[in-house]
Amino acid sequence: MKYRVHVTLKSGVLDPQGKAIHHALEGLGFDGVRDVRAGKLIELELEDDSAGEGDIDQMCRKLLANTVIENYRIEKVEAAGQRS
Amino acid sequence: MKYRVHVTLKSGVLDPQGKAIHHALEGLGFDGVRDVRAGKLIELELEDDSAGEGDIDQMCRKLLANTVIENYRIEKVEAAGQRS
Numbered sequence: 001m002k003y004r005v006h007v008t009l010k011s012g013v014l015d016p017q018g019k020a021i022h023h024a025l026e027g028l029g030f031d032g033v034r035d036v037r038a039g040k041l042i043e044l045e046l047e048d049d050s051a052g053e054g055d056i057d058q059m060c061r062k063l064l065a066n067t068v069i070e071n072y073r074i075e076k077v078e079a080a081g082q083r084s
Numbered sequence: 085m086k087y088r089v090h091v092t093l094k095s096g097v098l099d100p101q102g103k104a105i106h107h108a109l110e111g112l113g114f115d116g117v118r119d120v121r122a123g124k125l126i127e128l129e130l131e132d133d134s135a136g137e138g139d140i141d142q143m144c145r146k147l148l149a150n151t152v153i154e155n156y157r158i159e160k161v162e163a164a165g166q167r168s
Binding site: 045 | 090091092102105108109112114115116117118119120121122123124125126127128129130131133134135139142143146147148
């Protein structure tokens with residue numbers, strides 16, 4: 001089983017990395033960008049007989065995301081055999 | 085317009101951050117994790133009259149992704165008004 005975990009900063013939390021990207025894009029001449037937020041993407045490949053989504057949720061709470069300032073979203077991708 | 089850019093390391097490229105996460109998950113007692121890959125997630129909010137996906141592609145090539153070692157994927161999310 002393959003899962004993708006999207007970790008993003010909660011709205012209202014300052015995002016200096018996103019600000020830096022925004023500034024750099026403007027410097028490159030890309031106008032029309034209103035806002036940039038930077039987050040993390042973690043791809044997990046689990047053994048086929050493992051617990052699945054409940055386990056991933058625990059991993060997010062314990063390690064992958066800081067739930068005080070970050071949201072996370074779990075997305076199931078596909079069986080491990082068919083890699084994109 | 086809101087877009088999400090997923091930046092992931094190409095397969096074959098060493099991923100020390102992913103390795104560290106994998107190791108930490110095992111330390112927390114999560115068995116059954118076969119592989120972990122860490123990537124970046126960049127959320128862009130563009131002005132409604134801006135060029136759209138072609139522009140985002142240029143941003144990826146010029147700044148957001150290092151195309152030598154990274155793949156990127158552009159996902160259109162929704163109109164800017166309806167924030168998730």
